[in-house]
Amino acid sequence: MPLKNKAKIEKTAHDAAKHSIHEAARCAISEEGYIIYANDRFCELTGIQPDTRHHILEILQFPDELNDRLDETGDMTLISTGSQDVHIADNGILTEFHFDWLSMPDNRLYLIVSAIDHSTLKTGSSEDINTLMAKIQDSSSRISALSTGIETLGGEKDEAANSSIIDNDYKVFMSMSKDLKIITDRQGNILYANNSFITLSGAQDLRELSGTSFYDFFNPDEKADIRDIIEDILKNNTAELPFISSYESHVFLAQNDVLSVEWQCTALNEKIYINGRDITDIKEKQTHLEHRERQLSEAEAIGRMGHWHWLIGEDEILWSEEIFRIFGVDQNNFIPSINTLGDMVHRQDLGRVIQIFQRAIIEEKSYDMEFRVVHPGGDIRYVMCEGRCEKDANGEVIALYGIMQDMTERMLYEQELRHAKESSEQAYAAKSRFLANMSHELRTPLNAIIGFSEMIEAQMLGPIFNEKYVEYATGIKQSGYHLLDLISDILDMSKIEAGKHILDLEELKIKNVVDRAMEMVTGRANEENVRLRKPIFEHDDLLIVGDRRALTQVFLNLLSNAIKFTKSGGSVWMECYEHEEFVCFKICDTGIGIPPNKLASVLRPFEQASNEYTRDYEGTGLGLAITKELIEMHGGVLNIESSVGIGTTVSVRLPYKAKDKKAA
Numbered sequence: 255m256p257l258k259n260k261a262k263i264e265k266t267a268h269d270a271a272k273h274s275i276h277e278a279a280r281c282a283i284s285e286e287g288y289i290i291y292a293n294d295r296f297c298e299l300t301g302i303q304p305d306t307r308h309h310i311l312e313i314l315q316f317p318d319e320l321n322d323r324l325d326e327t328g329d330m331t332l333i334s335t336g337s338q339d340v341h342i343a344d345n346g347i348l349t350e351f352h353f354d355w356l357s358m359p360d361n362r363l364y365l366i367v368s369a370i371d372h373s374t375l376k377t378g379s380s381e382d383i384n385t386l387m388a389k390i391q392d393s394s395s396r397i398s399a400l401s402t403g404i405e406t407l408g409g410e411k412d413e414a415a416n417s418s419i420i421d422n423d424y425k426v427f428m429s430m431s432k433d434l435k436i437i438t439d440r441q442g443n444i445l446y447a448n449n450s451f452i453t454l455s456g457a458q459d460l461r462e463l464s465g466t467s468f469y470d471f472f473n474p475d476e477k478a479d480i481r482d483i484i485e486d487i488l489k490n491n492t493a494e495l496p497f498i499s500s501y502e503s504h505v506f507l508a509q510n511d512v513l514s515v516e517w518q519c520t521a522l523n524e525k526i527y528i529n530g531r532d533i534t535d536i537k538e539k540q541t542h543l544e545h546r547e548r549q550l551s552e553a554e555a556i557g558r559m560g561h562w563h564w565l566i567g568e569d570e571i572l573w574s575e576e577i578f579r580i581f582g583v584d585q586n587n588f589i590p591s592i593n594t595l596g597d598m599v600h601r602q603d604l605g606r607v608i609q610i611f612q613r614a615i616i617e618e619k620s621y622d623m624e625f626r627v628v629h630p631g632g633d634i635r636y637v638m639c640e641g642r643c644e645k646d647a648n649g650e651v652i653a654l655y656g657i658m659q660d661m662t663e664r665m666l667y668e669q670e671l672r673h674a675k676e677s678s679e680q681a682y683a684a685k686s687r688f689l690a691n692m693s694h695e696l697r698t699p700l701n702a703i704i705g706f707s708e709m710i711e712a713q714m715l716g717p718i719f720n721e722k723y724v725e726y727a728t729g730i731k732q733s734g735y736h737l738l739d740l741i742s743d744i745l746d747m748s749k750i751e752a753g754k755h756i757l758d759l760e761e762l763k764i765k766n767v768v769d770r771a772m773e774m775v776t777g778r779a780n781e782e783n784v785r786l787r788k789p790i791f792e793h794d795d796l797l798i799v800g801d802r803r804a805l806t807q808v809f810l811n812l813l814s815n816a817i818k819f820t821k822s823g824g825s826v827w828m829e830c831y832e833h834e835e836f837v838c839f840k841i842c843d844t845g846i847g848i849p850p851n852k853l854a855s856v857l858r859p860f861e862q863a864s865n866e867y868t869r870d871y872e873g874t875g876l877g878l879a880i881t882k883e884l885i886e887m888h889g890g891v892l893n894i895e896s897s898v899g900i901g902t903t904v905s906v907r908l909p910y911k912a913k914d915k916k917a918a
Contacts, residue, residue: 279369282390283310285362287330291390299349299369300342310367314351315341330365331355337370356387364390434515434530440488442468442481445525454511468528476503487521502533551575558660563644564592565653566615571595580637580660582629600626600634607639615651618643624661636665696737704734757801757887759912764798764805764837765791768828771809775817784820786813787827789839798837799911804884811877812841812904819902820845836890839906848896856894857882888912 279296281289287309289302297304300313311324316333317340323332335355339348354366366386434454437446444466447455455471457463469477480503487499499520505513514537515530551574554560560576571590578585581598588594599607603625614621622640629635641656709715710727718724772788779786816826824844831838848856857878885892889909896902 279371280386281367282356282386283330283365283367285330285364287311287324287328289313290364296367296369310365313343314367315343331363333365356390358387358390432532434528434532436468436528436530438468438526438528440524440526442484442526444468451530454505454513468526471505473504473506479503484519484526487519487526505530555579559657560659561655561657562590563653563655566651569593577658580635580658581627582631582633582635598627598629600628602626611654614641614643614654618645618651636661700734700737704731707731707734755883755887757804757912759799759801761797761799762802762805763794764796764800764908765794767802767805768809768830768839771806771813772828774810775813778814779817779826782817782820783822784817785825785827786817787825789828789830791830792832796832796837797910798908800888800908801884801912804887805908808881808884808906809839809841811881812906815877816841816843816845816902816904819843836907836909839908841904841906842901843903844901847898847900847902848894849898850896853894853896857892 279293279299281292281296284290289308289310292300292302292304294304296302302308302313310330311321315321316324316338320332324330333353335353337350337352339350341347342349350370352368352370354368356364356366358364431448432450433448434451435446435448436444436451438444444463447460447463452460452463455463469480472480480501483499483501500516500518502514502516505515513532514534516533517531518529520527554574554576558576558580560574560578560580562574562577563572569591571592573585573590575585577590578588581590596604596608607623607625610621610623613619620640620642622638624636624638627635627637638659638661639656641654643651644653644655646652707727707730710718711724711731713724768789772786776786813826813828820826820843826841826843829840829842831840882892885906885908889912891905891907893905893907894902895905
C-alpha cells in the first residue's frame with residue numbers, strides 16, 4: 255500500500271466514529287476488497303446472500319476512471335473517505351454511499367461502506383463504532399475458523415446468517431467430497447454438515463440439521479461407545495498436538511438406510527471435527543470375500559487339498575489352512591519355509607522334489623510330482639503336488655505356486671488293489687495251469703475208455719452173447735466223446751485266457767470253411783429233426799485271411815448251439831453279406847431264445863442263459879465265450895439278438911485281412 259494512502263487512511267480511521275450516519279445498509283470490506291460483514295439491509299439492497307463471498311467490485315461500480323484503476327491495481331486504498339454516488343451492480347440508478355477506513359486493534363484496515371438513507375437522518379439511531387468493530391472482529395474470526403470451507407450455525411440465527419460468509423472455492427471442494435464432514439459442539443450438537451451428510455440424513459438443507467444431536471444417527475448400543483471416544487478426544491487434544499481418533503460404526507440415515515462408516519475425529523476450539531468415509535460397499539465385499547474364503551477352506555478340507563505360494567529368493571512359504579493339516583503341524587506354532595519343508599519331506603524323495611522345483615524355474619513349465627511327508631509323530635503321508643510358474647511383466651519367473659493334496663488313502667487303496675490284482679492273477683494262472691494239467695491227465699484215460707468201448711461195441715475179439723453189453727459199450731463211448739469235447743473246450747479257453755492261443759493265418763476260401771462246418775452238424779440236425787439251410791454267397795471264391803481251424807470252430811460252435819436250442823420241426827440257417835471292409839455272417843434259428851437280461855452273461859466263460867431255459871441241455875457254457883474270443887482275435891465282432899420263444903440271430907463280422915490279436 256502506498257505510504258501516502260496509508261497515512262491518509264490512519265487519519266480518517268480515527269474519525270470514523272464522528273460520522274454518525276444513520277444508514278440502514280452497511281458492510282465491512284477487507285484490504286483485499288472482499289466483503290467480510292454485511293447486515294440484512296445491505297444484503298437486501300444489493301441482492302447478495304449472507305453465506306456467500308463477494309468482492310466489492312462485483313457489487314458496486316465506481317466512476318469509470320476509479321473503477322479502471324481499482325481493476326488494474328487491486329489497491330482498495332484508492333477509495334477515499336467520504337460520500338459518493340455509485341451504481342449497485344448493473345442497476346442504472348445512482349445510490350449515495352459513505353466510505354470510512356477503520357483501523358482495528360490488530361492493525362488491519364477495513365473499509366466501512368454505508369448506504370445513506372436521507373429519510374432516517376432525522377429519525378434513525380446511530381450504530382456505535384465499538385459495536386461495529388466487535389462485529390467485524392467476530393466475522394473475521396469466523397472466516398479464519400472456516401478457512402477449510404466450514405459454515406458455522408452456532409449463536410443467534412440472524413447474526414450467524416449475516417456474519418457467516420463461506421469462500422466459494424472451499425464450498426465447491428466440500429460439495430465435491432463424498433465423505434461425510436460434520437462439526438459439533440462439545441455436547442455433540444451439529445453445527446455444520448456438508449452436502450453428502452445432508453443428503454443422506456434426509457434433511458432439506460443445513461439449517462434443518464442445526465441443533466440436531468450427532469449421536470441420534472447411531473444405534474443405541476453404539477451411542478455410549480461413541481460418547482466415550484469423543485470425550486477421550488476432548489481430554490487428550492492439545493493445540494500443539496491434535497489428537498485424532500478413528501473408529502467404525504453403523505449409521506442410521508433417511509429411508510431406513512444403514513451405512514457402515516469409518517470415522518476420524520479431532521477437536522479444536524471447543525468443537526469436534528468429524529470426517530466419515532462410507533465403507534458399506536467395502537464391508538459387503540469383505541463379508542462376501544470372507545464367505546468365499548470359508549467356502550474355499552471347507553472345499554479344500556473335503557478334498558484334503560490346500561494351496562501354497564513361494565516367492566523365489568524368499569525363505570518363507572505361504573500355506574493355506576489345509577496344508578498345515580496335511581503336514582500334521584499347528585499353523586499357530588509352525589512357520590512354513592524352505593528349510594522346514596525340507597525337514598519334513600521324506601529323505602528319499604527330497605532330492606527329487608528340489609530337482610523338480612529347480613527345473614520348473616529354469617524351463618518355466620508347469621510341473622507335478624508325488625512325494626512322502628513324515629509327520630512329527632512319525633506317520634508317513636503321500637502328497638501329490640501340482641504347480642505353476644508366476645511371471646512378472648518382463649516374463650521372468652518370480653514365484654512358484656500350486657496345490658498339494660493328501661493322497662495317502664488313495665495310494666493305500668491303489669496298493670491294496672495292486673496286491674489284490676496280483677493275487678487274483680496268480681490264482682487265475684494257477685487255475686489255468688490246474689485245468690490244463692487236469693485236462694491233459696484226463697485225456698489219456700478217456701482215450702482208453704473210448705477206444706475199448708469201440709472195440710467192445712464192434713465185438714472185435716468175438717461175439718458178445720448178451721446184447722445189453724453192446725448197448726452199454728455204445729453209451730460208454732458216447733459219454734467219453736462228450737467228456738473229451740468238454741475237456742477240449744476247457745483247454746482252448748485256458749490257452750486263450752493265458753494269451754498262448756496263436757492264430758495260424760492263411761488265405762482261404764471262406765465258403766469252404768462254412769461248408770465244412772455245415773457238414774459236421776448235418777447229422778445232429780437230422781437227429782433233432784431241425785431243417786438246416788446253407789448260405790448263398792455272392793462270390794463262391796471269396797477269399798479272406800484267417801485261421802482255418804479257429805474259424806471252423808467258430809461256425810461249428812454257433813451252428814451246434816442253434817441246433818441244440820431249437821426244438822424239433824424248427825429251422826436253422828446262415829446268411830452271408832459282403833461289405834467293402836468286412837464280410838458278415840448271420841446264424842439264425844427259431845429256438846427258445848435268450849432273455850434280454852442274460853444276453854451279456856452268455857458270452858462270459860462258464861455261464862449259461864438260465865436254468866429255466868437250459869436245464870434240458872448239457873454243456874460247460876464255454877462255447878460262446880471261446881467263439882467270441884476267437885472272432886475278436888481276428889479283429890472281428892460278435893453280436894447277439896434274441897427274443898424268447900421266437901429265436902436268436904448271432905452276427906459275426908470278420909475283416910478280409912485278419913491280424914493276430916492276442917486275447918487280453
